[in-house]
Amino acid sequence: MGWEGARAVEIEPSLYAADFARLGDEVTALLDAGARVFHFDVGDGHFVEPITIGPVVLRAIAPLVSERGGLVDCHLMVEDPRRHIPQIAGAGGHSVTFHVEVGAVEQTAALAREHGLGVGVAFNPDTPVATAAEAAHLADICLCMSIYPGYSGQAFLPQALGRVRELRGLLGEGARIQVDGGIGPENIGAVRSAGANLFVAGSSIFGAGDPAAAFRELERAAG
Secondary structure (H helix, E strand, O other), X not given: OOHHHOOOOEEEEEHHHOOHHHXXXXXXXXXXXXXXXXXXXXXXXXXXXXXXXXXXXXHHHHHHHHOOOOEEEEEEEOOXXXXXXXXXXXXXXXXXXXXXXXXXXXXXXXHHHHOOOEEEEEEOOOOOHHHXXXXXXXXXXXXXXXXXXXXXXXXXXXXXXXXXXXXXXXXXXXXXXXXXXXXXXXXXXXXXXXOOOEEEEOHHHHOOOOHHHHHHHHHHHHO
């Protein structure tokens, strides 16, 4: 499954927030609940402060997702995404999303395509929306960060709604716009109304007592 097989609206459980002692079980439970796109954060300790999960963990969970027709979307919060792309592809990732702030967007997108990966471009809360929109023609998705990247559990930044609306206006109706950070049942409807159709959710899924039930609640709230 590539992005061409994704549904019109996808809730993407963010594995960074999962219980790693039960990761396989939680992924399976979410697949059973209907999840088909999983968000996989890679932080290098430079572009973002924390060093997060990487190819070893990806190799363990990608087959579970692939055999159910799903997709692992790897968010590269790194200074040089080109260094990581071959490893992500080799570990079974399906798509890489990298930040416009690190530059070399065209070369990075081309390298990802060479490795058979889908492509996303991401931008931080202080980056002009137009900067991301200019790069979006190279990608399958455009990720509008609604928090400052690096740590799970942050609150949604209210100004992100206007930024999503602006991005939708620039990209048009056919674009896939992803939002990452602070997404929960209380705001997902407003974020969708602003123009997003891909929703990354970490704490609101894995911080609940029943991640599968929390996933279904987000689906209902998104309409």
